[in-house]
Amino acid sequence: CxxxxxxxxxxxxxxxxxxxxxxxxxxxxxxxxxxxxxxxxxxxxxxxxxxxxDFGDRWLWQDLRENAAATLPQALTLLGQWQQATAALQADIPPYEPSRLHTEVALTREWFLPWLDIAVDTARWQESENWLVERAGQGRALCVHRDYHCRNLMRRADGSIGILDFQDALWGSPAYDLVSLTRDCYIRYPQADVRRWEANFRARYLPQESAEDWAQTCDAVSLQRHLKVLGLFVRLAERDGKRGYLADLPLVLAYACDEAAALPHTVWMADELRRAIPRLQEKLT
Known part of the structure; x- marks a missing residue:
């Protein structure tokens, strides 16, 4: 109005x-x-x-599609400001509890793979899920938006970026919001660019993290998130009738395959997820 x-x-x-x-x-x-x-x-x-x-109707998605090289660093700078500015809110923001991370990462095993009629070795999946949750909980924690991606960031009339959908913020991994943006479920960037953006973010805002540990943290946290999203999108479609999310599953699955293959504890999972690719294609046609 x-x-x-x-x-x-x-x-x-x-x-x-x-x-x-x-x-x-x-x-x-x-x-x-x-x-x-x-x-x-x-x-x-x-x-x-x-x-x-009213922040307008221009998602940052549009700018990122047109010129990611110029736009994504702007969103990363804003994320760095978010992490620094919210440092005093720890007493007011609930922690990202391991129980919640477990519930989320299990969604692929409980919803996505059964939807494709793929049998699950529950014990083996749970072992890797436990490792991902443990890895996501290592190191320092700070305020996590939890949905910091191209559809919750808006290009405002003055050219600045506005942030939406922040009410579910928790205290968790500093990599979570970063990979939500660099490995966005709705848009994909060249791998070399993703690694460079993530490394530069660490160097600027989290220099106490070692480069090798940070790269693995980004892979593990992103895999946890993408396994959550695979199951969540299927659940939204099957339980809630929100079928529009299904079209984004192939991209999320591709991310998860690559991330699982990059981590020693989840290499086997990559093979399982690759089995889902043709079944997903068939399901969506």
Whole structure:
């Protein structure tokens, strides 16, 4: 809606669906940190309505498709600012508990592979899942957006980038949001560029991390995330009727195959996931 030349978004989040309280809390916290999140002009927690700044309709996805070399470093700089600006919020942001990571990484085994009629060696999968969760929990932790990708970043009218969908932030791996962007489920970049962006981010914001450990952390955290997404997209389609996500499965599966092959503890998993490629192609045709 528009008034006095300004544009606003009316957000509807019924109490039965979770309401607005957490979003309002996080928006105010992140705004106080100087981060570019929508300003809340009015809030009705009883009915679940919010009046927010309108960040426009240009996803960063469009800029990344046109000129990733110029656009992605901008998003990485903003991510670095996010990680630094939120450092004082640890007492207010819940930890990314291992139990949650376990639940997420198991979604491929519980939803994606059964959907393709692929038999699962549960014990073997669980062993590798346990390693991925343990690896994701190593090292320092900080505020994780959890969905920092091209569809939750907006190019605002003034040319700056705005951040959306931040209400589920947790305290977890500094690699999580990074790989959510560099290995985005909706767009893929040349591997050499991905490695360079991730290495440069470490050098600039996390110099205490060794280069070798950081590269493996990025692979492990990204594999955990992509295994989650494979199962999540199938569950959204089969349980919730949201079938539009299925079209993105081939890209996510390709990521997971490459990442599993790059990690000694999950090389065998890469072979299992490659078996899914032709079955997925058949399922989607």
């Amino acid at each position: 528009q008034t006095n030349g300004a544009s606003y978004i009316l957000m509807d989040a019924p109490v039965a669906a979770g309401g607005i309280d957490l979003f309002v809390q996080r928006a105010r916290q992140f705004a106080a940190c100087g981060l570019p999140v929508p300003h809340i002009h009015a809030a009705d927690s009883t009915q679940g309505f919010l009046l927010l700044d």
